[in-house]
Amino acid sequence: MKYKGLIVKGVIAIVVLLVAIQFIPFGKDHSNPPVVAEPPWDTPQTREMYVRACADCHSNETKWPWYSNFAPASWMITLDINKGREVFNTSEWDAENNMGGWIAKQVELGEMPPAKYLLPHPEARFTDEETAIFVKGLQETFGH
Numbered sequence: 001m002k003y004k005g006l007i008v009k010g011v012i013a014i015v016v017l018l019v020a021i022q023f024i025p026f027g028k029d030h031s032n033p034p035v036v037a038e039p040p041w042d043t044p045q046t047r048e049m050y051v052r053a054c055a056d057c058h059s060n061e062t063k064w065p066w067y068s069n070f071a072p073a074s075w076m077i078t079l080d081i082n083k084g085r086e087v088f089n090t091s092e093w094d095a096e097n098n099m100g101g102w103i104a105k106q107v108e109l110g111e112m113p114p115a116k117y118l119l120p121h122p123e124a125r126f127t128d129e130e131t132a133i134f135v136k137g138l139q140e141t142f143g144h
């Protein structure tokens with residue numbers, strides 16, 4: 001019976017910890033900065049596919065999911081979005097900071113969107129045919 005007591009204490013400790021971390025302020029600010037400039041999208045379809053698969057992390061038009069209100073998910077999501085917007089941000093578009101063909105390349109290689117994003121975002125999963133169309137659109141928009 002000694003073990004049962006330990007398990008109960010362990011569960012209580014985890015619950016207390018999960019409640020306590022909700023009070024840490026980091027990750028709570030979900031205000032999206034304004035959209036100031038957009039890239040010259042080659043077609044509305046490329047933009048639409050980009051919104052489905054990339055804009056949550058590489059634009060200021062992030063759709064914050066409900067679970068982004070709870071630590072520790074809120075921390076991981078905020079870190080990803082901060083980093084993603086830093087790498088390139090299509091809402092603060094500046095041709096000088098264009099990563100060019102590298103953007104399409106990440107999709108072609110299957111590196112982006114990240115695998116962990118695809119699980120809760122089935123709309124960002126493309127068929128091979130859709131991926132080919134998307135890669136071409138990204139190349140037309142950002143360069144080869």
Ligand code: HEC
Pocket residue numbers: 050053054055056057058079080081083084087099102103104106107112113114117
């Ligand atoms: C879940 C958030 C998220 C999504 C969705 C996402 N990215 Fe990223 N992306 C990141 C982060 C974070 C980085 C920087 C760190 C890294 O490379 O993992 C990054 C890096 C990049 C880079 C630079 C890679 C390098 O190594 O230089 C490119 C290009 C890129 N993303 C393109 C895209 C494209 C195109 C899409 C949509 C198909 C997309 N990303 C979707 C978070 C995301």
